Amino acid sequence: MEVMRTSPHLRPLRRTIFTVLLEVVKIDLIVVPAAFVVATACWIVGLGSQLPYSVIPEWAFALWASVSGLSVSTLGFDFSVAPSLITLGLWSLVAAAACRLVDGIAADAPDDDVDGRGDWWTIMATALGTFAVVYAGPLLAFAILVGQATVTPLGILRLLLFLVSAVGFGFLRVRGVADIPGLRGLDEIWDLGCRLARRLLWGALAAAVVILAVGIVLRWDDVSVSLQVYSSPVAAGVGLLIVQLLFAPGILYSALSWSAGSGVGLGGAETSSALHAATVPVPDVPVLQLLSGDYPAWTMAAPAVLIVLGLLATILGRDRAREVLEGSWSGIGIAAGIVFVGFEILALFSGGALGPLSLSDFGPSALTSAVVVTVWIGVGMAIGLLLIRLSTLQADDGSPVHWDEDESR
Numbered sequence: 324m325e326v327m328r329t330s331p332h333l334r335p336l337r338r339t340i341f342t343v344l345l346e347v348v349k350i351d352l353i354v355v356p357a358a359f360v361v362a363t364a365c366w367i368v369g370l371g372s373q374l375p376y377s378v379i380p381e382w383a384f385a386l387w388a389s390v391s392g393l394s395v396s397t398l399g400f401d402f403s404v405a406p407s408l409i410t411l412g413l414w415s416l417v418a419a420a421a422c423r424l425v426d427g428i429a430a431d432a433p434d435d436d437v438d439g440r441g442d443w444w445t446i447m448a449t450a451l452g453t454f455a456v457v458y459a460g461p462l463l464a465f466a467i468l469v470g471q472a473t474v475t476p477l478g479i480l481r482l483l484l485f486l487v488s489a490v491g492f493g494f495l496r497v498r499g500v501a502d503i504p505g506l507r508g509l510d511e512i513w514d515l516g517c518r519l520a521r522r523l524l525w526g527a528l529a530a531a532v533v534i535l536a537v538g539i540v541l542r543w544d545d546v547s548v549s550l551q552v553y554s555s556p557v558a559a560g561v562g563l564l565i566v567q568l569l570f571a572p573g574i575l576y577s578a579l580s581w582s583a584g585s586g587v588g589l590g591g592a593e594t595s596s597a598l599h600a601a602t603v604p605v606p607d608v609p610v611l612q613l614l615s616g617d618y619p620a621w622t623m624a625a626p627a628v629l630i631v632l633g634l635l636a637t638i639l640g641r642d643r644a645r646e647v648l649e650g651s652w653s654g655i656g657i658a659a660g661i662v663f664v665g666f667e668i669l670a671l672f673s674g675g676a677l678g679p680l681s682l683s684d685f686g687p688s689a690l691t692s693a694v695v696v697t698v699w700i701g702v703g704m705a706i707g708l709l710l711i712r713l714s715t716l717q718a719d720d721g722s723p724v725h726w727d728e729d730e731s732r
Contacts (some may be wrong), residue, residue: 342427343453346420350458354413358383384470392481392672393466394473403478403675404686407572410672414489417458421493424450429498429604444502451494455486477723481671515650516657522636522643523662523700530632531554531575534582538613545616549607560609567610573673573686574610576666580687582625584694587614588674591684597625603681626699633703637711644711647704655704659697664691 362382366374385395390410394403428446459482466472496682500513539546553559577587586596595601595614605611637647637655647654670693674686 336446336449339428339450342424343450343457344638346424347454347457350416350420353416354387358386361386373683380469381471384465385472387462388466388470388472391462393478393486394475396471396473401676403474404573404677405672406569407672408569411572414485417486417489421454421490424454425497454490459486463475477675484668484671507573512650512653513657515646515654516661518646519650519654519658520634520661523633523658524665526574526632527579528637530628531578532572534578534628541619542613545612549609549612552607563608572669576669576673577687579629579696580692582628583692583693583696583699584626585688587686587687589614590681597622605681629696630698630703633700634707637704637707647708648711656706659701659704662700663693664699666696678715
């Protein structure tokens with residue numbers, strides 16, 4: 324007698340969907356009240372304009388939309404450059420929720436057999452798909468209906484990349500590549516590539532800060548003069564500093580794009596880079612003053628900064644150099660791929676409309692900047708790997724020199 328059985332997926336799927344809903348609610352309970360607090364503060368600052376109370380929810384959901392990558396129309400202009408520091412914070416919340424979600428599903432995962440892996444992928448795909456829909460659905464509805472957000476292909480692409488990258492990061496951080504068909508034997512090389520990519524990203528942050536610092540020193544007169552147009556230069560300097568901090572990740576990436584030669588677009592007509600000076604008028608904001616005007620001739624060597632970054636990330640530290648040697652070209656390729664994906668997402672969130680004239684089409688090119696920056700860094704990594712390999716041939720007999728555990732510490 325054949326016994327009828329219910330699908331073994333139903334109970335895990337119900338529990339997974341319920342967990343997804345809880346994670347999204349946790350995020351919304353942080354994001355939405357914070358957006359209303361910021362909108363209320365802005366309304367209080369503009370109290371002299373006698374704005375109605377209805378602008379508070381409009382601004383709140385417009386802020387949520389712009390942070391997530393959507394375009395917002397206000398004051399007669401389209402604003403589509405996200406305040407990337409807030410975007411990074413929200414991305415971290417989504418990525419952390421995805422980590423908890425994947426970790427919880429993995430704890431209840433079936434045995435590692437053929438049928439079990441099918442169950443695992445069914446539950447995982449359902450969880451991640453539900454997470455994206457449940458989070459993005461209310462966001463789009465409130466952003467369009469209340470926040471006056473504009474649905475554009477770029478905005479939808481950025482929202483999708485925002486969710487996919489955060490959820491993908493959560494999955495890979497918890498499970499690695501062992502669960503991905505065809506990549507299950509690459510755990511070790513993946514870990515080596517991730518560690519190298521982490522060093523490269525931290526190094527890129529330091530390099531961008533140095534580039535900005537050198538630019539401010541070179542253009543100190545222009546920066547200081549730009550603040551004098553305000554009635555209170557000190558207050559203007561503090562306010563502009565806060566605004567620039569909100570866009571800090573995009574500004575730092577723009578500095579890398581500038582040094583790589585791919586540059587930063589100004590109004591769609593001019594591109595400012597270390598290889599090409601721009602003369603387009605820009606607003607009186609310190610970091611924007613660095614983009615207009617002539618540069619010293621030696622700034623054309625700025626791409627060397629990225630090559631040195633890739634070189635130092637591979638050769639500094641005996642443990643690190645040994646990892647690069649073990650990973651060889653595969654490890655460098657994985658690191659370059661991770662860096663490229665991160666830079667491409669940053670490029671998409673760093674460009675768009677930020678105001679009139681030179682800011683109507685502002686930011687690094689999403690098509691070329693990430694490619695150019697990654698190529699320069701890749702050249703440095705390739706040189707570093709070749710130097711490490713040459714260093715292993717220092718023995719007189721030509722045999723490789725192996726690092727033992729005691730010497731590497």
